[in-house]
Amino acid sequence: MTVKINVDMAKCQHYGQCVFEAPKIFRLNNDDKLEYTAEADDSELANVEAAIDVCPMQAIFIVE
Amino acid sequence: MVKLLTKPVLIVGASMAGLRTAEALRRFGYAGPITAIGDERHAPYNRPPLSKEVLSGDEVTFESVAFPQRVATADVNWVLGNRAVTADLGVQTVTTADGQVFEYSNLVIATGLRPKQSVFANNLQVGRHVIRSLDDAVALRNELRPGARVVVLGAGFIGCETAATATKLGCEVTVVAPSKLPIQRILGDELAAEVMRRQRVEGVEFAMGRQVTDLVGADRIQGVLLDNGTTLPCDVFIEAIGSLCNVEWLEGNDLDISDGVLTDGNLHARKRSGDIWSNVFAVGDVAKFENALFGGETRRIEHWNIPTESGKHVGQLIAFQCQIEDPTVDGEVRAAAVASRDAVLTASFKPVPSFWSDQFDVHLLAFGLLTLADESRLVQGDISGDCVFEYYRAGELVGAAGIGMRSVVQGYRNAFSREESK
Numbered sequence: 001m002t003v004k005i006n007v008d009m010a011k012c013q014h015y016g017q018c019v020f021e022a023p024k025i026f027r028l029n030n031d032d033k034l035e036y037t038a039e040a041d042d043s044e045l046a047n048v049e050a051a052i053d054v055c056p057m058q059a060i061f062i063v064e
Numbered sequence: 065m066v067k068l069l070t071k072p073v074l075i076v077g078a079s080m081a082g083l084r085t086a087e088a089l090r091r092f093g094y095a096g097p098i099t100a101i102g103d104e105r106h107a108p109y110n111r112p113p114l115s116k117e118v119l120s121g122d123e124v125t126f127e128s129v130a131f132p133q134r135v136a137t138a139d140v141n142w143v144l145g146n147r148a149v150t151a152d153l154g155v156q157t158v159t160t161a162d163g164q165v166f167e168y169s170n171l172v173i174a175t176g177l178r179p180k181q182s183v184f185a186n187n188l189q190v191g192r193h194v195i196r197s198l199d200d201a202v203a204l205r206n207e208l209r210p211g212a213r214v215v216v217l218g219a220g221f222i223g224c225e226t227a228a229t230a231t232k233l234g235c236e237v238t239v240v241a242p243s244k245l246p247i248q249r250i251l252g253d254e255l256a257a258e259v260m261r262r263q264r265v266e267g268v269e270f271a272m273g274r275q276v277t278d279l280v281g282a283d284r285i286q287g288v289l290l291d292n293g294t295t296l297p298c299d300v301f302i303e304a305i306g307s308l309c310n311v312e313w314l315e316g317n318d319l320d321i322s323d324g325v326l327t328d329g330n331l332h333a334r335k336r337s338g339d340i341w342s343n344v345f346a347v348g349d350v351a352k353f354e355n356a357l358f359g360g361e362t363r364r365i366e367h368w369n370i371p372t373e374s375g376k377h378v379g380q381l382i383a384f385q386c387q388i389e390d391p392t393v394d395g396e397v398r399a400a401a402v403a404s405r406d407a408v409l410t411a412s413f414k415p416v417p418s419f420w421s422d423q424f425d426v427h428l429l430a431f432g433l434l435t436l437a438d439e440s441r442l443v444q445g446d447i448s449g450d451c452v453f454e455y456y457r458a459g460e461l462v463g464a465a466g467i468g469m470r471s472v473v474q475g476y477r478n479a480f481s482r483e484e485s486k
Contacts, residue, residue: 032470
Protein backbone atom coordinates (compact mmCIF):
# COMPACT_ATOMS: atom_id res chain seq x y z
CA MET A 1 0.00 0.00 0.00
CA THR A 2 1.07 3.54 -0.62
CA VAL A 3 0.14 6.93 0.71
CA LYS A 4 -0.61 9.70 -1.80
CA ILE A 5 0.38 13.21 -0.87
CA ASN A 6 -0.74 16.55 -2.23
CA VAL A 7 0.59 19.98 -1.31
CA ASP A 8 -1.56 22.97 -2.14
CA MET A 9 1.20 25.04 -3.74
CA ALA A 10 -1.02 28.14 -3.72
CA LYS A 11 -1.03 27.94 0.09
CA CYS A 12 2.52 26.65 0.63
CA GLN A 13 4.92 29.37 1.80
CA HIS A 14 7.99 27.10 1.68
CA TYR A 15 8.62 27.25 5.44
CA GLY A 16 10.08 23.76 5.22
CA GLN A 17 8.86 22.57 8.62
CA CYS A 18 7.62 19.38 6.93
CA VAL A 19 11.17 18.56 5.90
CA PHE A 20 12.08 17.73 9.49
CA GLU A 21 9.14 15.39 9.99
CA ALA A 22 9.27 13.49 6.69
CA PRO A 23 12.68 14.07 5.09
CA LYS A 24 12.14 11.25 2.61
CA ILE A 25 9.07 13.03 1.22
CA PHE A 26 9.73 16.75 1.51
CA ARG A 27 12.80 18.86 0.74
CA LEU A 28 13.71 22.45 -0.08
CA ASN A 29 15.48 22.82 -3.42
CA ASN A 30 18.36 25.14 -4.25
CA ASP A 31 15.95 28.06 -4.57
CA ASP A 32 14.48 27.27 -1.12
CA LYS A 33 11.24 26.11 -2.75
CA LEU A 34 9.41 23.03 -1.53
CA GLU A 35 9.60 19.84 -3.55
CA TYR A 36 7.94 16.60 -2.57
CA THR A 37 7.33 13.03 -3.56
CA ALA A 38 3.64 12.55 -4.28
CA GLU A 39 3.47 8.85 -3.46
CA ALA A 40 5.28 6.92 -0.77
CA ASP A 41 5.24 3.62 1.03
CA ASP A 42 2.69 3.27 3.85
CA SER A 43 5.54 3.11 6.31
CA GLU A 44 5.85 6.88 5.77
CA LEU A 45 2.26 7.56 6.88
CA ALA A 46 3.11 8.57 10.46
CA ASN A 47 5.84 10.93 9.20
CA VAL A 48 3.50 12.48 6.64
CA GLU A 49 0.83 12.99 9.31
CA ALA A 50 3.42 14.67 11.51
CA ALA A 51 4.36 16.90 8.55
CA ILE A 52 0.69 17.81 8.08
CA ASP A 53 0.51 18.82 11.76
CA VAL A 54 3.53 21.12 11.63
CA CYS A 55 2.71 22.85 8.36
CA PRO A 56 2.13 26.51 9.27
CA MET A 57 -0.10 26.99 6.27
CA GLN A 58 -1.90 23.64 6.65
CA ALA A 59 -1.18 23.06 2.97
CA ILE A 60 -0.37 19.33 3.06
CA PHE A 61 -3.04 16.73 2.41
CA ILE A 62 -3.23 12.97 2.14
CA VAL A 63 -5.22 12.07 -0.96
CA GLU A 64 -7.82 9.44 -0.04
CA MET B 65 -7.89 -3.81 24.63
CA VAL B 66 -7.75 -0.70 26.72
CA LYS B 67 -10.62 -0.51 29.15
CA LEU B 68 -12.82 2.56 28.90
CA LEU B 69 -12.24 4.75 31.90
CA THR B 70 -15.36 6.25 33.36
CA LYS B 71 -13.83 9.68 33.79
CA PRO B 72 -12.61 11.38 30.62
CA VAL B 73 -9.38 13.10 29.87
CA LEU B 74 -10.50 16.71 30.05
CA ILE B 75 -8.83 19.25 27.78
CA VAL B 76 -9.64 22.84 28.66
CA GLY B 77 -9.02 24.97 25.57
CA ALA B 78 -10.35 23.86 22.17
CA SER B 79 -7.16 25.12 20.61
CA MET B 80 -4.40 23.74 18.44
CA ALA B 81 -2.65 22.46 21.58
CA GLY B 82 -5.88 20.81 22.74
CA LEU B 83 -6.48 19.17 19.37
CA ARG B 84 -2.89 17.90 19.14
CA THR B 85 -3.19 16.44 22.64
CA ALA B 86 -6.38 14.59 21.69
CA GLU B 87 -4.76 13.26 18.52
CA ALA B 88 -1.71 12.01 20.42
CA LEU B 89 -3.92 10.36 23.05
CA ARG B 90 -5.55 8.29 20.31
CA ARG B 91 -2.37 7.65 18.36
CA PHE B 92 -0.65 6.22 21.43
CA GLY B 93 -3.47 3.91 22.39
CA TYR B 94 -5.85 5.79 24.68
CA ALA B 95 -9.37 4.60 23.75
CA GLY B 96 -11.29 6.21 26.61
CA PRO B 97 -13.45 9.31 26.57
CA ILE B 98 -12.01 12.75 25.78
CA THR B 99 -13.84 16.00 26.46
CA ALA B 100 -12.57 19.36 25.19
CA ILE B 101 -14.02 22.65 26.44
CA GLY B 102 -13.54 25.83 24.41
CA ASP B 103 -14.80 29.37 24.94
CA GLU B 104 -14.91 30.16 21.23
CA ARG B 105 -17.78 28.80 19.18
CA HIS B 106 -15.34 27.45 16.61
CA ALA B 107 -13.57 24.10 16.54
CA PRO B 108 -9.75 24.40 16.63
CA TYR B 109 -8.28 26.53 13.84
CA ASN B 110 -4.94 27.88 12.74
CA ARG B 111 -4.22 31.39 14.03
CA PRO B 112 -1.10 32.65 12.18
CA PRO B 113 -2.89 33.38 8.88
CA LEU B 114 -5.29 35.70 10.74
CA SER B 115 -2.79 38.57 10.57
CA LYS B 116 -1.52 37.67 7.11
CA GLU B 117 -3.03 35.56 4.33
CA VAL B 118 -6.54 35.40 5.79
CA LEU B 119 -6.71 39.08 6.65
CA SER B 120 -5.53 40.05 3.17
CA GLY B 121 -8.22 37.97 1.45
CA ASP B 122 -11.62 39.26 0.44
CA GLU B 123 -13.41 37.36 3.16
CA VAL B 124 -12.32 35.71 6.39
CA THR B 125 -13.90 32.27 6.79
CA PHE B 126 -13.61 29.50 9.35
CA GLU B 127 -13.11 26.95 6.56
CA SER B 128 -9.95 28.69 5.40
CA VAL B 129 -8.25 28.18 8.77
CA ALA B 130 -9.98 25.11 10.29
CA PHE B 131 -7.71 22.24 11.24
CA PRO B 132 -8.73 19.00 9.53
CA GLN B 133 -10.46 16.67 11.98
CA ARG B 134 -9.14 13.14 11.92
CA VAL B 135 -11.18 9.95 12.19
CA ALA B 136 -9.39 8.97 15.40
CA THR B 137 -10.62 12.07 17.20
CA ALA B 138 -14.12 12.16 15.70
CA ASP B 139 -15.58 10.97 19.03
CA VAL B 140 -14.02 13.75 21.12
CA ASN B 141 -16.79 15.53 23.01
CA TRP B 142 -16.27 19.17 21.97
CA VAL B 143 -18.00 21.54 24.34
CA LEU B 144 -17.76 24.82 22.41
CA GLY B 145 -18.91 28.33 23.22
CA ASN B 146 -18.52 27.50 26.89
CA ARG B 147 -15.86 28.63 29.28
CA ALA B 148 -14.21 26.96 32.25
CA VAL B 149 -14.68 29.27 35.24
CA THR B 150 -13.35 27.22 38.15
CA ALA B 151 -11.40 24.04 38.76
CA ASP B 152 -10.96 21.90 41.86
CA LEU B 153 -7.88 19.76 41.35
CA GLY B 154 -8.47 18.01 44.68
CA VAL B 155 -11.75 16.42 43.62
CA GLN B 156 -10.83 16.50 39.90
CA THR B 157 -13.58 18.71 38.51
CA VAL B 158 -13.89 21.73 36.23
CA THR B 159 -16.99 23.93 36.21
CA THR B 160 -18.08 25.92 33.16
CA ALA B 161 -19.84 29.28 32.89
CA ASP B 162 -23.23 27.60 32.44
CA GLY B 163 -22.82 25.64 35.69
CA GLN B 164 -21.91 22.24 34.26
CA VAL B 165 -19.41 20.22 36.29
CA PHE B 166 -16.95 18.07 34.35
CA GLU B 167 -15.08 15.28 36.12
CA TYR B 168 -11.71 14.15 34.81
CA SER B 169 -9.09 11.47 35.18
CA ASN B 170 -6.42 13.73 33.67
CA LEU B 171 -6.63 17.47 33.11
CA VAL B 172 -4.88 19.22 30.22
CA ILE B 173 -4.67 22.99 30.54
CA ALA B 174 -4.68 24.50 27.04
CA THR B 175 -6.45 27.80 27.60
CA GLY B 176 -3.80 29.90 25.87
CA LEU B 177 -3.68 33.67 25.75
CA ARG B 178 -5.86 36.67 25.18
CA PRO B 179 -4.69 40.03 23.85
CA LYS B 180 -3.61 42.65 26.34
CA GLN B 181 -5.53 45.89 25.98
CA SER B 182 -4.77 49.42 27.12
CA VAL B 183 -7.05 51.35 29.44
CA PHE B 184 -7.89 54.83 28.12
CA ALA B 185 -9.96 57.64 29.61
CA ASN B 186 -11.97 57.56 26.39
CA ASN B 187 -13.37 54.03 26.44
CA LEU B 188 -14.55 54.17 22.83
CA GLN B 189 -14.80 50.70 21.26
CA VAL B 190 -16.03 51.44 17.71
CA GLY B 191 -13.01 51.24 15.42
CA ARG B 192 -10.87 49.60 18.08
CA HIS B 193 -9.47 46.11 17.41
CA VAL B 194 -7.23 43.27 18.52
CA ILE B 195 -6.22 40.14 16.59
CA ARG B 196 -6.27 36.81 18.33
CA SER B 197 -9.43 35.02 17.30
CA LEU B 198 -11.18 34.37 14.02
CA ASP B 199 -14.00 36.68 15.11
CA ASP B 200 -11.41 39.42 15.75
CA ALA B 201 -10.04 38.99 12.21
CA VAL B 202 -13.54 39.09 10.67
CA ALA B 203 -14.36 42.33 12.49
CA LEU B 204 -11.05 43.92 11.51
CA ARG B 205 -11.19 42.83 7.87
CA ASN B 206 -14.48 44.71 7.44
CA GLU B 207 -12.77 47.97 8.38
CA LEU B 208 -9.53 47.68 6.40
CA ARG B 209 -10.76 49.58 3.36
CA PRO B 210 -8.48 51.39 0.93
CA GLY B 211 -7.66 54.82 2.29
CA ALA B 212 -8.52 53.95 5.89
CA ARG B 213 -6.08 55.51 8.36
CA VAL B 214 -4.82 52.69 10.55
CA VAL B 215 -2.79 53.01 13.74
CA VAL B 216 -1.17 49.83 15.03
CA LEU B 217 -0.08 50.03 18.66
CA GLY B 218 2.75 47.55 19.22
CA ALA B 219 5.65 46.60 16.97
CA GLY B 220 6.00 42.89 17.63
CA PHE B 221 5.32 40.19 15.07
CA ILE B 222 1.53 40.63 15.08
CA GLY B 223 1.83 44.41 14.88
CA CYS B 224 4.31 44.32 12.00
CA GLU B 225 2.46 41.64 10.07
CA THR B 226 -0.83 43.46 10.49
CA ALA B 227 0.77 46.74 9.39
CA ALA B 228 2.06 45.01 6.25
CA THR B 229 -1.29 43.41 5.48
CA ALA B 230 -3.25 46.63 6.02
CA THR B 231 -0.81 48.53 3.80
CA LYS B 232 -1.22 45.96 1.04
CA LEU B 233 -5.00 46.44 1.35
CA GLY B 234 -4.53 50.14 0.60
CA CYS B 235 -4.68 51.54 4.13
CA GLU B 236 -2.41 54.32 5.43
CA VAL B 237 -0.64 52.70 8.35
CA THR B 238 1.32 54.09 11.28
CA VAL B 239 2.95 51.79 13.85
CA VAL B 240 3.30 53.27 17.34
CA ALA B 241 5.45 51.57 19.97
CA PRO B 242 7.54 52.51 23.01
CA SER B 243 10.60 50.61 21.79
CA LYS B 244 13.15 52.14 19.41
CA LEU B 245 12.77 49.42 16.78
CA PRO B 246 10.18 46.82 15.79
CA ILE B 247 10.58 43.24 17.09
CA GLN B 248 13.72 44.56 18.77
CA ARG B 249 13.69 42.31 21.84
CA ILE B 250 13.71 39.19 19.68
CA LEU B 251 15.63 40.14 16.54
CA GLY B 252 18.25 42.40 18.07
CA ASP B 253 19.07 45.93 16.90
CA GLU B 254 20.62 45.20 13.53
CA LEU B 255 17.95 42.93 12.06
CA ALA B 256 15.14 44.92 13.71
CA ALA B 257 16.42 48.12 12.09
CA GLU B 258 16.43 46.36 8.72
CA VAL B 259 12.85 45.16 9.20
CA MET B 260 11.82 48.77 9.92
CA ARG B 261 13.72 50.06 6.91
CA ARG B 262 11.95 47.61 4.60
CA GLN B 263 8.53 48.35 6.12
CA ARG B 264 9.15 52.06 5.53
CA VAL B 265 10.10 51.47 1.91
CA GLU B 266 6.69 49.80 1.50
CA GLY B 267 4.97 52.86 2.96
CA VAL B 268 4.47 52.05 6.65
CA GLU B 269 5.06 55.03 8.97
CA PHE B 270 6.65 54.48 12.39
CA ALA B 271 6.22 56.55 15.55
CA MET B 272 8.76 54.71 17.69
CA GLY B 273 9.60 55.58 21.26
CA ARG B 274 6.01 56.76 21.62
CA GLN B 275 2.97 55.68 23.57
CA VAL B 276 -0.75 56.20 22.89
CA THR B 277 -2.22 58.06 25.86
CA ASP B 278 -5.86 58.38 24.82
CA LEU B 279 -8.35 57.93 22.01
CA VAL B 280 -10.07 60.79 20.22
CA GLY B 281 -13.65 60.60 18.96
CA ALA B 282 -17.23 60.37 20.15
CA ASP B 283 -19.22 57.80 18.14
CA ARG B 284 -16.23 56.14 16.59
CA ILE B 285 -12.50 56.57 16.70
CA GLN B 286 -11.11 59.62 14.88
CA GLY B 287 -7.61 59.79 16.26
CA VAL B 288 -5.15 58.68 18.87
CA LEU B 289 -3.31 61.02 21.23
CA LEU B 290 0.42 60.38 21.64
CA ASP B 291 2.58 61.06 24.68
CA ASN B 292 4.34 63.91 22.85
CA GLY B 293 1.01 65.75 22.60
CA THR B 294 0.39 65.15 18.91
CA THR B 295 -2.77 63.52 17.59
CA LEU B 296 -2.62 60.96 14.80
CA PRO B 297 -5.75 60.82 12.64
CA CYS B 298 -7.11 57.29 12.90
CA ASP B 299 -10.10 55.36 11.57
CA VAL B 300 -8.97 51.93 12.72
CA PHE B 301 -6.97 51.39 15.92
CA ILE B 302 -5.34 47.97 16.34
CA GLU B 303 -3.70 46.95 19.60
CA ALA B 304 -0.97 44.33 19.34
CA ILE B 305 0.77 44.87 22.66
CA GLY B 306 1.17 41.30 23.82
CA SER B 307 -0.95 38.82 25.69
CA LEU B 308 -2.31 37.72 29.03
CA CYS B 309 -2.58 34.07 30.10
CA ASN B 310 -6.03 32.61 30.53
CA VAL B 311 -5.40 31.02 33.92
CA GLU B 312 -7.83 32.85 36.23
CA TRP B 313 -10.13 29.80 36.25
CA LEU B 314 -7.38 27.87 38.06
CA GLU B 315 -7.20 30.27 41.01
CA GLY B 316 -7.58 28.68 44.44
CA ASN B 317 -5.65 25.54 43.51
CA ASP B 318 -2.16 24.52 44.56
CA LEU B 319 -0.47 25.79 41.39
CA ASP B 320 1.93 28.57 40.39
CA ILE B 321 -0.10 30.63 37.91
CA SER B 322 1.86 33.86 38.25
CA ASP B 323 2.96 33.57 34.59
CA GLY B 324 0.98 30.89 32.81
CA VAL B 325 1.10 27.50 34.53
CA LEU B 326 4.44 26.46 36.00
CA THR B 327 5.34 22.89 35.03
CA ASP B 328 8.25 20.50 35.28
CA GLY B 329 10.27 19.40 32.26
CA ASN B 330 7.51 16.98 31.28
CA LEU B 331 4.69 19.55 31.45
CA HIS B 332 3.20 18.27 34.72
CA ALA B 333 1.75 21.22 36.62
CA ARG B 334 3.78 22.02 39.72
CA LYS B 335 2.41 22.52 43.19
CA ARG B 336 3.77 25.43 45.19
CA SER B 337 5.88 22.97 47.17
CA GLY B 338 7.65 22.04 43.95
CA ASP B 339 5.95 18.62 43.81
CA ILE B 340 3.95 17.83 40.71
CA TRP B 341 0.35 16.96 39.98
CA SER B 342 0.73 13.61 38.21
CA ASN B 343 -2.59 14.03 36.36
CA VAL B 344 -2.55 17.75 35.54
CA PHE B 345 -0.61 19.08 32.54
CA ALA B 346 -0.21 22.37 30.71
CA VAL B 347 0.34 22.65 26.95
CA GLY B 348 0.80 25.45 24.42
CA ASP B 349 1.27 29.14 25.17
CA VAL B 350 0.36 28.89 28.88
CA ALA B 351 2.89 26.20 29.78
CA LYS B 352 5.89 27.64 31.61
CA PHE B 353 8.26 24.72 31.33
CA GLU B 354 11.87 23.83 31.91
CA ASN B 355 13.70 23.27 28.65
CA ALA B 356 16.96 21.36 29.12
CA LEU B 357 18.12 22.59 25.71
CA PHE B 358 18.38 26.17 26.98
CA GLY B 359 19.82 25.83 30.45
CA GLY B 360 16.74 24.40 32.14
CA GLU B 361 15.25 27.76 33.10
CA THR B 362 11.45 27.85 33.06
CA ARG B 363 9.78 30.01 30.45
CA ARG B 364 6.67 30.21 28.32
CA ILE B 365 7.23 30.17 24.58
CA GLU B 366 4.61 31.79 22.37
CA HIS B 367 5.79 30.18 19.14
CA TRP B 368 3.59 28.18 16.83
CA ASN B 369 5.44 24.87 17.12
CA ILE B 370 5.01 24.65 20.90
CA PRO B 371 1.27 23.72 20.97
CA THR B 372 1.85 20.82 18.60
CA GLU B 373 4.98 19.51 20.31
CA SER B 374 3.67 19.93 23.85
CA GLY B 375 0.33 18.35 22.93
CA LYS B 376 2.14 15.33 21.54
CA HIS B 377 4.29 14.98 24.64
CA VAL B 378 1.37 15.14 27.05
CA GLY B 379 -0.91 12.97 24.92
CA GLN B 380 1.70 10.23 24.94
CA LEU B 381 2.30 10.43 28.69
CA ILE B 382 -1.41 10.20 29.51
CA ALA B 383 -2.03 7.40 26.99
CA PHE B 384 0.79 5.25 28.37
CA GLN B 385 -0.15 5.98 31.98
CA CYS B 386 -3.77 4.97 31.36
CA GLN B 387 -2.59 1.67 29.89
CA ILE B 388 -0.37 1.08 32.92
CA GLU B 389 -3.24 1.74 35.33
CA ASP B 390 -5.77 -0.34 33.39
CA PRO B 391 -6.29 -3.63 35.30
CA THR B 392 -7.57 -5.40 32.19
CA VAL B 393 -4.38 -5.06 30.11
CA ASP B 394 -2.06 -8.04 30.19
CA GLY B 395 1.41 -7.95 31.66
CA GLU B 396 3.27 -7.69 28.40
CA VAL B 397 1.28 -4.70 27.20
CA ARG B 398 1.69 -3.05 30.58
CA ALA B 399 5.44 -3.61 30.55
CA ALA B 400 5.63 -2.07 27.09
CA ALA B 401 3.59 0.91 28.27
CA VAL B 402 5.88 1.40 31.27
CA ALA B 403 8.92 1.33 29.01
CA SER B 404 7.32 3.79 26.58
CA ARG B 405 6.24 6.17 29.34
CA ASP B 406 9.65 6.08 30.99
CA ALA B 407 11.36 6.76 27.66
CA VAL B 408 9.18 9.86 27.14
CA LEU B 409 9.81 11.05 30.71
CA THR B 410 13.56 10.53 30.36
CA ALA B 411 13.68 12.35 27.04
CA SER B 412 11.63 15.18 28.66
CA PHE B 413 10.09 18.06 26.71
CA LYS B 414 12.93 19.77 24.85
CA PRO B 415 11.54 21.59 21.82
CA VAL B 416 13.67 23.76 19.57
CA PRO B 417 11.54 26.91 19.35
CA SER B 418 10.89 28.13 15.83
CA PHE B 419 9.11 31.11 14.37
CA TRP B 420 8.55 32.66 11.00
CA SER B 421 7.05 35.93 9.91
CA ASP B 422 6.03 37.41 6.59
CA GLN B 423 5.94 41.16 6.10
CA PHE B 424 5.82 42.29 2.49
CA ASP B 425 8.77 40.54 0.81
CA VAL B 426 10.53 39.93 4.12
CA HIS B 427 10.32 36.25 4.99
CA LEU B 428 11.84 35.64 8.40
CA LEU B 429 12.60 32.18 9.76
CA ALA B 430 14.31 31.44 13.06
CA PHE B 431 15.27 28.57 15.34
CA GLY B 432 16.28 28.77 18.97
CA LEU B 433 15.62 31.34 21.70
CA LEU B 434 16.79 34.63 20.28
CA THR B 435 15.55 36.62 23.27
CA LEU B 436 18.31 35.11 25.39
CA ALA B 437 21.03 36.60 23.21
CA ASP B 438 23.34 39.41 24.21
CA GLU B 439 24.95 39.51 20.79
CA SER B 440 23.99 38.89 17.16
CA ARG B 441 26.34 38.38 14.23
CA LEU B 442 25.68 38.53 10.50
CA VAL B 443 27.19 35.27 9.24
CA GLN B 444 25.89 34.96 5.68
CA GLY B 445 24.55 37.18 2.95
CA ASP B 446 23.91 40.90 2.90
CA ILE B 447 21.57 42.58 5.35
CA SER B 448 19.83 44.55 2.61
CA GLY B 449 19.09 41.29 0.78
CA ASP B 450 18.89 37.71 2.03
CA CYS B 451 20.92 37.11 5.16
CA VAL B 452 21.48 34.91 8.20
CA PHE B 453 22.23 36.05 11.76
CA GLU B 454 23.51 33.95 14.63
CA TYR B 455 22.53 34.84 18.21
CA TYR B 456 24.81 34.27 21.19
CA ARG B 457 24.49 34.38 24.96
CA ALA B 458 27.85 34.71 26.69
CA GLY B 459 29.49 33.34 23.56
CA GLU B 460 27.17 30.32 23.27
CA LEU B 461 24.89 29.93 20.25
CA VAL B 462 21.24 30.25 21.33
CA GLY B 463 19.52 30.93 18.02
CA ALA B 464 19.66 31.79 14.35
CA ALA B 465 17.42 33.84 12.11
CA GLY B 466 17.38 34.69 8.45
CA ILE B 467 15.64 36.72 5.83
CA GLY B 468 15.24 34.18 3.04
CA MET B 469 18.06 31.57 2.94
CA ARG B 470 15.76 29.01 4.49
CA SER B 471 17.90 25.98 3.77
CA VAL B 472 20.75 27.58 5.69
CA VAL B 473 18.53 28.62 8.61
CA GLN B 474 17.03 25.14 8.78
CA GLY B 475 20.44 23.67 9.42
CA TYR B 476 20.44 25.37 12.82
CA ARG B 477 17.52 23.32 14.08
CA ASN B 478 19.61 20.22 13.67
CA ALA B 479 22.50 21.94 15.41
CA PHE B 480 20.32 22.39 18.51
CA SER B 481 18.95 18.86 18.30
CA ARG B 482 22.49 17.49 18.15
CA GLU B 483 23.41 19.42 21.26
CA GLU B 484 20.46 17.76 22.91
CA SER B 485 21.92 14.32 22.28
CA LYS B 486 25.26 15.20 23.84
